[in-house]
Amino acid sequence: MDNVDLKLFNKIEALNPDINTCMACGLCTATCTAGNFTDMSFRKIILMLQRGKDKEAIELVKKCMMCGKCMMICSRGINTRNILLSITRIYNEEQNI
């Protein structure tokens, strides 16, 4: 963890403070439409970003279908769609520099 780069996570966190309230209950992953066919897991995306594993996180984000079921079920009320959109936008901006 000493050499982890948390730049991407910090930017997302600034826009979505609720990202830190995940308690890893797994509801988002259990209910995920894409998760039935792929390894998509919103919970894991958060964890990967918190651990600086940006590339792995982006690979998962690509599999999201934006159906919004995770947002409906999250027992901490996390705005999952907004977080996913923030990740995509911030990541794209950085790629374009």
Next chain:
Amino acid sequence: MNEYRILIIGGGPAGMETAYQLKNLGLNPVIIERNDKLGGHLAQWDRLFPSSDSAETLLEKLKDQTKDIEKKLNAKISNITKEGNIFHVTLSNGIKYDAAAIVICTGFDLFKAEKKQEYGYGIYNNVITNAELEDYFKTHNDKRIDEPKRIGFVHCVGSRDVKVNNTYCSKVCCATALKQACEIKDEFPYADVYCFYMDLRMFGKGYEDLYLKAQKDFDIKCVRGRVCEVSENIEGKLVIKAEDTLLGTPMKMTLDLLVLMCGMEKSKSSNEIQKMLNINNNEDGFIETRDNFSGLNLTKEKGVFVAGACTSPKTLPDTIAEARAAAMEVFNYLKVNGQPSLVQ
């Protein structure tokens, strides 16, 4: 000798213990209970965690302690007015009391499982609540529990969940789930029993031993993941979905019986009384206490005290300890205010 009464609202464990201790301190309590018998939820329960001791033994002890204390059963409070330090209380049956202090012991309601529609309670026959399983242990009369081969327990139903506006932990469900899991395994030794938890909060004396016993002696399987939905398959069996979060994979499982561990909410029966006494709720919807440390039995209204699960989810030992503390607070208050016989 005692000019005024101490009104205990609620005849559950908290109310019974408070009344008993007040009587020991030389005061004259009266218990007001809305049901036709004392005991509250304890009277519905079969065995108690962590040791599976008989609920009836404790109930009988508490009842025996209150046998010489005046009780008004099937009674509700219709009006309370305050004059100086004295409360003038009128019951629904017209009986009036002049009380020097009031102790609210209205306890909790179990979360209504049908509010979590995705768990299918009231829709699928084999989804039952913790209270219904406890009733089965007591009566062995529930057609839904018929030699189940695979049983699941869902922890935190109506607790730690913003979607039902209950963000707090109900404190007792983890231990209750493992207790009931062991008991049902004992009854149906060939059944596989799974507990779906987020965190196992085995904080009290003997709770961790219960956890170990559940794993070692009863082969209870704990899966870390919250159940997201329940459906029924063509054979009428339950299919649950969750993420096995330790493995990081979504899972489906077919079950014969699903038990929902409904948490605690403040009893709605105290709403009217709180209005009459001008007492608010805290952020969890329970009754607000004066502070969170040394004023747990006090409210912002002088002469109005609280004990038990009406202020937050509590175990039975917590409740009984709090009832004793409340009796002491009432005694100390009356020495200074309004009970001339106590003022030396």
